[in-house]
Amino acid sequence: MPVITNIEDLRQIYQRRVPRMFYDYTQSGSWTEQTFRDNTSDFDKIRLRQRVAVNMENRNLSSTMIGQPVTMPVALAPVGLTGMQHADGEIKAARAAEKFGVPFTLTTMSICSIEDVAEHTSKPFWFQLYVMRDTDFVSRMIQRAKDAGCSALVLTLDLQILGQRHKDLKNGLSAPPKLTPSSIADMMTKWNWGMGMLGTKRRFFGNIVGHAKGVEDASSLSAWTAEQFDPALDWDKVARIKEEWGGKLILKGILDADDARMAAKVGADAIVVSNHGGRQLDGAISSIRALPGIVDAVGDQVEIHLDSGIRSGQDVLKALAMGAKGTFIGRSYIYGLGAMGEAGVTRALEIIRTELDTTMALCGRRDVRELDRDILLVPRDFAGDWQA
């Protein structure tokens, strides 16, 4: 077993162990992948202020997200097809998160269903909703999330039509994977993955097949999304969903200060500054670049979280110091899951925790809840001098 010291190590093992189709699904952004690249390279542009001779004993990483205690402010983001990265992937990731003390978010597009994840975990998780044209289906989904005891609804607003990822079309991405000569040849080299998949019955979209009317075959994500997702989603519908849900609501996919104001007005408990990991609007700015403007606009009205591009504890620290109260990771934990199942998700979280803790200490700080811009060196033009 190689010595795993960082998230990139997990990505390399993941790439060796999981079929190409699912690796590419994770490791892609839309079209030219400009936004996907900017998400990570913009984090790299921010530097940290090294401080010395400051007492660094008794450090604290615990905080809250939407009022719920977390052992560090890093939630697992909703990721479609997680159960194709590793057998029973959503259950494994949810269990790792639960044991670690951070929130797990189950996507609408999961392989394991809401009920299945609830049955195999003991603490409430968060449920991410995509709004479909079929309003009955959406209402049933909200009810199912309530029945399963989910403690927050994460409503994703930036995917009413699907951004194109070239590799998914070329690979014929589907769940379960279609058997073609090249997919079979690839899967033959991924023994552990294949054995896991043979040993589970969870190989279809668990929240959808058997629940959405007239949906016999939801295997093709792109075809199903194009048919079912509601392109008419607007702020009135968001307000109606908030009312129907009645619990904590997180609005995900906010990248613009005007939209952040709308989200605050609608009464969201939190927003996630996100460009969907660079998978939707290619050419949009990175989340970390968008954050300062959004903090200025609504920081005193709504809790702000951030995702897209976090690959280390340093990145988490930068997001928190720039004004986010919490963060989400997507790919960073999927690499761990594909590499080593539940233990890999735990490893990803441990790596991020250690990096966050050590970096915070070397910046002369002891409490993750009290970070501010003072620990950062941000390029003068970082927010961008764009002309609208």
Ligand SMILES: Cc1cc2nc3c(=O)[nH]c(=O)nc-3n(C[C@H](O)[C@H](O)[C@H](O)COP(=O)(O)O)c2cc1C
């Ligand atoms: C493979 C993959 C699938 C995703 N599926 C969903 C999804 O079903 N629902 C959703 O709201 N976001 C989805 N996202 C976006 C993530 O929730 C999150 O915004 C993104 O991964 C953050 O960027 P990062 O991967 O750089 O951390 C997905 C991301 C990836 C990489």
